[in-house]
Amino acid sequence: MSYAHHQVASEFEDLLSRASAGQPLSREDGYRLIQARASELSALMMAASLVRDQGRDRTVTYSRKVFIPLTNLCRQKCGYCTFSRRPEDPLAHTMTPDEVLALAEAGAQAGCKEALFSLGEKPEEIYESVREDLARFGHDSTISYLREMCERVLFETGLLPHANPGIMSRAELASLRGVTVSMGLMLETVSERLTEPGMVHHGCPGKHPQARIETIRSAGELDVPFTSGILVGIGETREERVDSLLAILELHKEYGHIQEVIIQNFRVKEDTPMRHADEPSVLEMLRTIATARLILGPAMNIQAPPNLTPDAYGLYLLAGINDWGGVSPLTRDFINPEAPWPKILELRKVTEDAGFQLRERLALYPEFATCDRFLRESCRDRIQVWTDESGLVRWEAQQW
Numbered sequence: 001m002s003y004a005h006h007q008v009a010s011e012f013e014d015l016l017s018r019a020s021a022g023q024p025l026s027r028e029d030g031y032r033l034i035q036a037r038a039s040e041l042s043a044l045m046m047a048a049s050l051v052r053d054q055g056r057d058r059t060v061t062y063s064r065k066v067f068i069p070l071t072n073l074c075r076q077k078c079g080y081c082t083f084s085r086r087p088e089d090p091l092a093h094t095m096t097p098d099e100v101l102a103l104a105e106a107g108a109q110a111g112c113k114e115a116l117f118s119l120g121e122k123p124e125e126i127y128e129s130v131r132e133d134l135a136r137f138g139h140d141s142t143i144s145y146l147r148e149m150c151e152r153v154l155f156e157t158g159l160l161p162h163a164n165p166g167i168m169s170r171a172e173l174a175s176l177r178g179v180t181v182s183m184g185l186m187l188e189t190v191s192e193r194l195t196e197p198g199m200v201h202h203g204c205p206g207k208h209p210q211a212r213i214e215t216i217r218s219a220g221e222l223d224v225p226f227t228s229g230i231l232v233g234i235g236e237t238r239e240e241r242v243d244s245l246l247a248i249l250e251l252h253k254e255y256g257h258i259q260e261v262i263i264q265n266f267r268v269k270e271d272t273p274m275r276h277a278d279e280p281s282v283l284e285m286l287r288t289i290a291t292a293r294l295i296l297g298p299a300m301n302i303q304a305p306p307n308l309t310p311d312a313y314g315l316y317l318l319a320g321i322n323d324w325g326g327v328s329p330l331t332r333d334f335i336n337p338e339a340p341w342p343k344i345l346e347l348r349k350v351t352e353d354a355g356f357q358l359r360e361r362l363a364l365y366p367e368f369a370t371c372d373r374f375l376r377e378s379c380r381d382r383i384q385v386w387t388d389e390s391g392l393v394r395w396e397a398q399q400w
Contacts, residue, residue: 030242048290048320055298065114066107074120079200111399121166184227220255229262233280293320366391
């Protein structure tokens, strides 16, 4: 080994030691971590696992959910999205109240505890047909309709709503706050470059990084337990991933409301402009997850969706995740319809084979479920029925 190579290796080891000891990392530190050489990747993952164990021990969680796609019409035109439809598309659909409640009730019967509302962003701004549907349901905006459906699902089925409606104003967040247990918005990336012509977020007003950051900030000001994360493989650089993780961390430091960070890999969809793009490799995901853990620290919940890497998701446990996200025994992943959820028994086996214990959580993470600041009175009774003193779902309330 040359002197120069040994010196670089020693510098990387020193960086991992500082990260493992909980010392704050600079932006340049993050850049160095995510650029780890192949020979350094195992050490990077080991350090990330150590940091995860400091905060989460050997417990890995998931949420048993029903996926409610309230509307798949959207004002955005993202280059990788197969969920969004135009009104003339025969697959375009806005669910009626009866459809929403029937699906939620089926979820409750299947042992789900979370009702995940995912929907297109503000489609009424560009589609007359959506405005007509909303008027038929007694509303003038998708957010207003979403609020009613969250309220009815909460009180008529007992499921705890989690809402992902895109960017929201402070007033819109406040309107949903009392009828949801948590909300979310993927930051995806802070790269303004990806909004330029020819890039994946061009023509997508809701994908401008500052607009998404402002929504996350407003959620913090309102004490909304919030999910965010980054999307890997949509044209961003590794350094831009680090910049995005640091932006999430800064918001969390200010408000303490980020309950989980998702590291999600782009998947090719044949009916999108990115159908010829390369998907990120498992190794690329491992380096990004491990870097995220070292940047975000031991206390953050970090998840990677298991259905998006069906043959290798167990490896993510070795890179520092502590959560699998929402998994449904009933509904498919409407955002990634080509990627079925793993069976929960399979998820349990993969988790236990890696030396961890799988536990069910609610859409509200345990440390938030036991904190009055983040509890909504409308949800408190259901949370107490389902959880033990740790804030996790009681053993006898879990279904495998």
